[in-house]
Amino acid sequence: MSQPFKRHRRLRQSASIRRLVREVTLQPSDLIYPLFVTEGRQIKKEVPSMPGVFQYSLDELMEEIKEVIELGISAIILFGVPIHKDATGTGAYAKDGIVQRALRQVKASFPRLTVIADTCLCQFTDHGHCGLVEAGTIQNDESLSLLVQTAISQAEAGADVIAPSNMMDGFVYAIRKGLDEAGYQHVPIMSYAVKYASAFYGPFRDAAHSAPSFGDRKTYQMDPANRAEALREATSDVEEGADFLIVKPALSYLDIIRDVKNTLSVPVVAYNVSGEYAMIKAAAQNGWLDEQATVLEKLVSMKRAGADLILTYHAKEVLRWLAQSS
Template identity: 70%
Template structure:
């Protein structure tokens, strides 16, 4: 045995302190962006059936939620609106008193240090559930851009720190950047859903946001899950058009795409750990099939290791608690 030559990698795994000393990837609570679903009306706190621990909240319940979020050290929230009224044009998305605008004003007045990211889309507000205007049975790209610009400007006027357009229309970053600049919001960054796949992992979100398409699907504007090079084309367009952050959505099945985007562009990369990923973990944990804490922390660490700078995740509050305990 004395002449046998091999490497002793276990030397750096010999104790918890040693493993911590050489650890390459760290999670921080500051990395998390926590999604919130805001309802119109009063005295509403509806748990999303397919997303245990996630709630649709009316404005009078937002204070308690924000107190908890801030108390856990989470610095950023992503707002989605669930309006009472919907129409073909998604009017409530860009109304001055739309639910996201109202929630944004409240948060910025009462928790000014929190970063408010406003989801900029029409699907939660349209009667047909699609992300743009319908003409001749299909989503019309260019006319939809006009309403998305109105939505972004309205959200910025309400105090949103970051505009996050998720619609996947061609030219959406260029149009929104021009609209924000024209309205005087030169310093409001765009967190583009640059690489968004037509994924089966969004199902529970559509329960939370009440945004299921009433006909067809979103495959003509969201990406084919089989494609990799297309992700680079999409991200490159958004960079050229003025994006400040690049989102890859979903998360776990697309870690290769996260690494590709990180390697090719020098903007902050955001991964969206989506509803289906969250719900599967919750369901397995409820049946005692997995150790929820270890699974979640391993997943989130893997997302950081793949190249994500920030993580949008429904696990944010639990993960923040676990990080404090560690």
């Protein structure tokens, strides 16, 4: 007589069997590590709201990258923290800007490391917005030329990938056209295609000194309530020339990651943002969560949802945990 129910637990009997049938795994090549580079020397300043995350001057950055490579991380993304800011974000596209100098130095010393450049104006403008401002309004089309200049200057400095994060309409088209005309047809674009106006960005704004001085970013970043709009944004970016698509944040938007993955055929990147990082750090420091188990479960959920890559501040510690378990 046949059994009236299924024995699903047979495949959960031991750790070795569970590993055999595991559908999703984390690999070192899945992870992109964010780094913040600032002006000065001998600076390694911890971000108060992001324990374990630092702002580095160029000399300290090189030491950090040595460790990153030794751990097995093969890709980083650079964010600049300049001293000087102005209304047009001049430092974002200056030949001697902090990101451009970091790119040259990193690629000269570590040519095999994939270095991604965040391409935006917000860290470099005195108003903290991602585009030009006129009479309190963020100007879309007028901002595109500055974003193109930024992308070209980063490619000239050695960026392997350009990652525009500004959410201006047409930014991928403008940057792709600009890169191609400047002779950088080979440089891919990792677009922040689906970037929500999220409450989870607070700690990043501490790290990058990029909080807006007035208003908010809701006229260009997406409404968290919208799902169909995400596919419109992502589809437009692919049509305009994006090679990767970022969904940001990740944890509260796993459904969006799956939608994008199911619909479009380019690699999908989940951005495990600063607020998601800080929540786990705070809970772990209070003894409320097992940090390792929680982080790994969180990142696996992003891959299970469809992410090909994960941009995460946890990357270094994750690789240490994976090495211990192997």
